[in-house]
Amino acid sequence: xxxxxxxxxxxxxxxxxxxxxxxxxxxxxxxxxxxxxxxxxxxxxxxxxxxxxxxxxxxxxxxxxxxxxxxxxxxxxxxxxxxxxxxxxxxxxxxxxxxxxxxxxxxxxxxxxxxxxxxxxxxxxxxxxxxxxxxxxxxxxxxxxxxxxxxxxxxxxxxxxxxxxxxxxxxxxxxxxxxxxxxxxxxxxxxxxxxxxxxxxxxxxxxxxxxxxxxxxxxxxxxxxxxxxxxxxxxxxxxxxxxxxxxxxxxxxxxxxxx
Amino acid sequence: xxxxxxxxxxxxxxxxxxxxxxxxxxxxxxxxxxxxxxxxxxxxxxxxxxxxxxxxxxxxxxxxxxxxxxxxxxxxxxxxxxxxxxxxxxxxxxxxxxxxxxxxxxxxxxxxxxxxxxxxxxxxxxxxxxxxxxxxxxxxxxxxxxxxxxxxxxxxxxxxxxxxxxxxxxxxxxxxxxxxxxxxxxxxxxxxxxxxxxxxxxxxxxxxxxxxxxxxxxxxxxxxxxxxxxxxxxxxxxxxxxxxxxxxxxxxxxxxxxxxxxxxxxxxxxxxxxxxxxxxxxxxxxxxxxxxxxxxxxxxxxxxxxxxxxxxxxxx
Numbered sequence: 001x002x003x004x005x006x007x008x009x010x011x012x013x014x015x016x017x018x019x020x021x022x023x024x025x026x027x028x029x030x031x032x033x034x035x036x037x038x039x040x041x042x043x044x045x046x047x048x049x050x051x052x053x054x055x056x057x058x059x060x061x062x063x064x065x066x067x068x069x070x071x072x073x074x075x076x077x078x079x080x081x082x083x084x085x086x087x088x089x090x091x092x093x094x095x096x097x098x099x100x101x102x103x104x105x106x107x108x109x110x111x112x113x114x115x116x117x118x119x120x121x122x123x124x125x126x127x128x129x130x131x132x133x134x135x136x137x138x139x140x141x142x143x144x145x146x147x148x149x150x151x152x153x154x155x156x157x158x159x160x161x162x163x164x165x166x167x168x169x170x171x172x173x174x175x176x177x178x179x180x181x182x183x184x185x186x187x188x189x190x191x192x193x194x195x196x197x198x199x200x201x202x203x204x205x206x207x208x209x210x211x212x213x214x215x216x217x218x219x220x221x222x223x224x225x226x227x228x229x230x231x232x233x234x235x236x237x238x239x240x241x242x243x244x245x246x247x248x249x250x251x252x253x254x255x256x257x258x259x
Numbered sequence: 260x261x262x263x264x265x266x267x268x269x270x271x272x273x274x275x276x277x278x279x280x281x282x283x284x285x286x287x288x289x290x291x292x293x294x295x296x297x298x299x300x301x302x303x304x305x306x307x308x309x310x311x312x313x314x315x316x317x318x319x320x321x322x323x324x325x326x327x328x329x330x331x332x333x334x335x336x337x338x339x340x341x342x343x344x345x346x347x348x349x350x351x352x353x354x355x356x357x358x359x360x361x362x363x364x365x366x367x368x369x370x371x372x373x374x375x376x377x378x379x380x381x382x383x384x385x386x387x388x389x390x391x392x393x394x395x396x397x398x399x400x401x402x403x404x405x406x407x408x409x410x411x412x413x414x415x416x417x418x419x420x421x422x423x424x425x426x427x428x429x430x431x432x433x434x435x436x437x438x439x440x441x442x443x444x445x446x447x448x449x450x451x452x453x454x455x456x457x458x459x460x461x462x463x464x465x466x467x468x469x470x471x472x473x474x475x476x477x478x479x480x481x482x483x484x485x486x487x488x489x490x491x492x493x494x495x496x497x498x499x500x501x502x503x504x505x506x507x508x509x510x511x512x513x514x515x516x517x518x519x520x521x522x523x524x525x526x527x528x529x530x531x532x533x534x535x536x537x538x539x540x541x542x543x544x545x546x547x548x549x550x551x552x553x554x555x556x557x558x559x560x561x562x563x564x565x566x567x568x569x570x571x572x573x574x575x
Contacts, residue, residue, distance in 0.1 A: 090450065108544070115445075
């Protein structure tokens with residue numbers, strides 16, 4: 001079942017077409033990867049889908065509803081959450097508080113209830129805490145729950161961001177380079193985690209540079225170059241597409257291979 | 260937080276209760292009450308500045324509104340001073356919501372300047388509306404009446420002692436509310452948007468709404484502090500809303516450690532006491548105050564309490 005529909009999405013930055021006319025769909029229970037050389041517009045595309053940028057043209061539909069250009073907090077309410085390429089962790093907060101923040105939508109009540117610590121607010125806080133601890137366990141950070149997030153390693157912070165995004169209870173999850181800066185062991189862990197998340201019915205949208213990772217876990221691959229979509233398909237066919245090889249290796253290399 | 264909520268509250272309660280044992284004269288009760296009033300206003304700023312990361316350089320404006328509500332409402336509307344405190348809270352909250360909506364879109368020093376403008380505006384109104392406020396000469400404030408009530412019940416306390424306990428109890432309540440907020444969904448969302456507004460919004464936090472809530476809450480804290488100040492002094496001038504007062508409470512918050520309620524109270528204690536201690540060098544008082552501030556910012560940039568706590572942690 002397709003959950004997320006992207007149609008002709010584009011944006012200009014000062015006359016430069018950063019992303020132009022990109023269309024694809026992401027299905028529940030599948031990993032859809034967006035790949036492409038540096039500067040291809042992958043993160044810009046993610047920013048438009050997640051409401052951080054307002055698209056200049058095109059349309060984003062979530063479960064049939066047009067959600068183009070609506071605010072990220074509204075998208076979270078509709079079940080779309082994301083992680084960031086350049087970490088956006090709440091550095092001064094504890095690991096647990098970071099994960100708990102992901103439960104904001106299910107935990108929040110009235111500000112009065114919070115200030116007076118009313119039973120209902122305390123109950124919601126307890127539920128959120130249980131949920132956050134479960135997620136931390138899942139990304140193997142439960143031992144570090146009370147640590148200040150700023151003290152964690154890069155790979156751990158990447159996992160913490162995933163835990164936080166999962167707190168929203170997303171139907172669509174956007175992961176922007178979750179394995180960047182991670183060692184082989186950590187990459188494999190993230191690999192397993194992403195596969196599990198997709199298997200649980202989430203539509204996972206992935207930007208990743210680690211091609212081995214992408215080819216291993218993706219069901220569907222979208223290739224961008226210079227803001228244009230140059231190929232789309234299953235990992236096998238995309239990796240053999242001459243356009244894609246050209247974009248990654250340059251024309252000469254292709255000629256050499258052909259010759 | 261450094262320790263759990265109840266430990267912090269218990270320590271605060273014991274300190275408030277035990278301090279009078281050390282007071283050599285009745286005068287110290289007045290200073291104690293003044294500390295508590297300042298600490299209350301600073302606690303409000305901890306929520307806005309420390310957690311939500313939004314600066315306000317005009318918060319004394321809300322203290323002014325609270326103070327003048329207690330001066331004007333009993334006289335012109337015949338309201339009981341306790342009702343006047345509530346009226347001040349309502350007006351401050353309403354005004355904070357009204358001006359907060361447009362100005363909280365601003366960031367950093369732009370927000371600082373906008374709030375500064377608000378504070379100056381309140382001071383100007385209070386200074387210029389002579390018919391109502393007596394202008395720069397100030398006006399007298401009706402008695403709260405609770406002390407008389409106590410006397411009728413057979414409990415006789417001096418003004419200083421009464422206000423010491425009254426302000427102490429209000430501060431405890433204010434600290435309790437703030438500490439509840441810290442570990443709630445709202446408090447966590449405020450700290451989150453301070454860390455990263457983009458990330459906060461992608462997990463469903465309505466950033467503008469949360470900022471506004473923090474602004475309104477902290478305005479109400481300042482308003483109550485202003486009301487208590489007016490009632491215990493029995494007299495009020497526009498200085499309560501003035502720029503210097505705004506700076507004073509921000510300085511207290513930053514000095515103690517703007518992220519923690521206990522730190523804020525510590526800052527209020529130090530900056531309220533220091534001028535009393537420095538009266539010996541009356542002429543150099545401002546100089547010493549300024550020097551203390553500069554030194555703290557250079558050597559303990561996160562404020563006294565967090566810096567000391569971090570140091571204790573490093574050397575167990």
